Amino acid sequence: MGMWSSGGGLSLTLVHKYDRRKDFHGYPIVGVGVNVFQFFSTYLPSGDLTGYIGDIVSSLKRTHNFSLSYNVLEGYAYGKLVNASENRWTGMVGALQSRKADLTVSELSITKERNDVISYTQPLYIVSRKLFVATQEDFTKQLLAYAAPMDKILLVCVFVNMAALALILYTIEWLRIRLLPMEEEPPVSLSLASWYMMSALLQQGCNTCPSSIASRSIYWLGFFLSVIVYTSYSATLVSHLTVEKPVTLPFSNLQQLSRISGWDAGCNNNDLFQVTSTQTCQGSVSEECRVLQRVWERVVMRRPGNIVSSYQQGIHKVLTEKYVFIGVDVATNYYIRDLPLKDACRVKELPGSYLKGGVAIGLQHHSPFRGIFDFSIQRIRETGLMNRLVQEWLSADRLCQMNTTNFASLADVAVIFMLLMVGAFLSGLCILLLLLIDYALRISDYDKLPFCKDLRLEANIEMGNMALLKLELSQMLEESDRSED
Known part of the structure; x- marks a missing residue:
């Protein structure tokens, strides 16, 4: 761009083309979203958006002066291939593919398969799937x-x-x-x-x-x-x-998890882990796909309840069962942060990342908005606004190390009471044994007295026990014969 004047001639103004084209003059844009993670996208009654992705979309709306209407899909409708289809998608990806929507107002994971049918802005955040387990209370210990x-x-x-x-x-x-x-x-x-x-x-x-x-x-x-x-x-x-010692688990990664029994694992229904294991990895020979498929077939599909309907349900199963939840790192930590401190500190995030990739705003394939949106998002990043949004919405630190004082519980000293009970039982058993021995000795000494035999003889006569009477008489006769001899 430039201006001509008779005195100065041609003077060029260096304005970026996206700055010249940033005003859409109220152009109507249709969005599509899901109501899964409120910290990514929250839909206000006024029609405005908030959350990490919601605030970025609202900033683009103000910068480029376009009107926005959106449709919120039910459930975990990010998008997966339709059954028996190679290129037809459901959810937000399907809405962009069929051109029913221009962009997503929720986060959308960037994958190679989706990139064949839709476009993305530059990545807004990097996420990965992590393994979350709870430290089980070892009462034996x-x-x-x-x-x-x-x-x-x-x-x-x-x-x-x-x-x-x-x-x-x-x-x-x-x-x-x-x-x-x-x-x-x-x-x-x-x-x-x-x-x-x-x-x-x-x-x-x-x-x-x-x-x-x-x-x-x-x-x-x-x-x-x-x-x-x-x-x-x-x-x-x-x-x-x-000092709290770390609990030793029989596994530390997905590959080891697929080889053991006694532990269940699962993810949220229609999560990218499920889509990748059941669809994307079909026919793949990569080591990552083989591990994902083994875990899915041997561990996740072992029980019907391993696939949960929400992150809250998955975390609850982690706390109450021998269950490994495979979830998005930032999302899982966000919900763990809302737990009571004792429960939140029991949930551990194992090392290792799976299906690591970026999330971005989804666009129609070859969308004309991609370049100008990326230009504006880069300015948001350079001004530090994106870092402030990360701290506001995605920071989920758990201060579990603040409480360093441990208190002895009943289970810690229960062995003392158990030893007291065992000692009391053994003492009673010894007393009973001594009484039995003393009683046996008394009976033995009692039978040796001469008048005791006469008493037993009279008792047998009164009771009419002829067999015992004959036995007693024969014994008395034998003793008298031996005494005469």
Whole structure:
């Protein structure tokens, strides 16, 4: 563009062609959208749009002065191939393909298959599918929390060492009695030596203690050993109860997930993961497609309920079941952020990204608006407005590390009450066993008394038990014959 004047001649004005053509003078543009992620597109009663994509579309509308009307499709209608069709699409992609709409007012993932039938603006955000799982509460680990600080080998070594010290103590006392017979102290038996070392291990005294210097040295050594064991145990127990250790999962990616049993996985109905696994990857030999198809066939299709109707339902299954939710990273984190802090921090995002790609505004194939919209979007990006929109709508950070204080729960100390109950049961069992033994001894001593036989004989006569009567009489006669002899 330029202007001519008689004095200055031709003067050129450097104005970009898209700046010259930016005013559409109220041209009517028809949009199509879905009501899935409100942070991407929210439809106001006034007909205006908000959200990350909604604000960008509204900015384009103001910049280029066009009128906008839109139709909101029901469900997860982003677009997939019609059954038994190679080039006919449903959803927003189908509306653009059939020229019923000029652009999408919602986000649309960029894929090679869709790019054959529609066009896109430049990418507005990069998304990917992630694996989301919840840390399962390991009650066995909690019940064994007081045994966890010490390795099994260490426990065995401690008891073997105390047994060895008891044996050494007994040996020293045995040698003392035989080599120094003048000493008047009573000898120490092996059981008493074991009791000494057990009291040393439990940091308790006893009513009798070794008297010789050699024996006391072994006894003091047992106390010193117990101090070291108690100190290391206490320090490790404190760290074990206060520091949260990561839960070990039997898988860390999709490929490992496809090979295990016991875990279910799924995605939102008609998600790009489903479309790619069931349609796009058909006949493909790429490694990514093979992994996606294996997961879909072996894990997702294992149960009908693995495909959910919303992200909220998928996150609920993650928290309540052994379930892996395959969802868009930013969308899943957005809904996790609204959970209570305890539940939100239980949900973990595994490393690894799948179906990574951009989302953009969809346009008709070879749309005349593509160049001028890309020009305006680039200016939005350069002015920093897009970063502000990302912070406003797509920031879903979870501050799970703020709460660093852990509190002991009933499950953490339940083993103490279980041990008390086991001890009480064993004590009662021992008492019952002693009573039975005492009763048996009394019966045995009672039968040996002479008058007891006469009492049993009279009882058998009164009851008319002739068989027992004959047996008793025969035994009495045999005893009397032996006494005469």
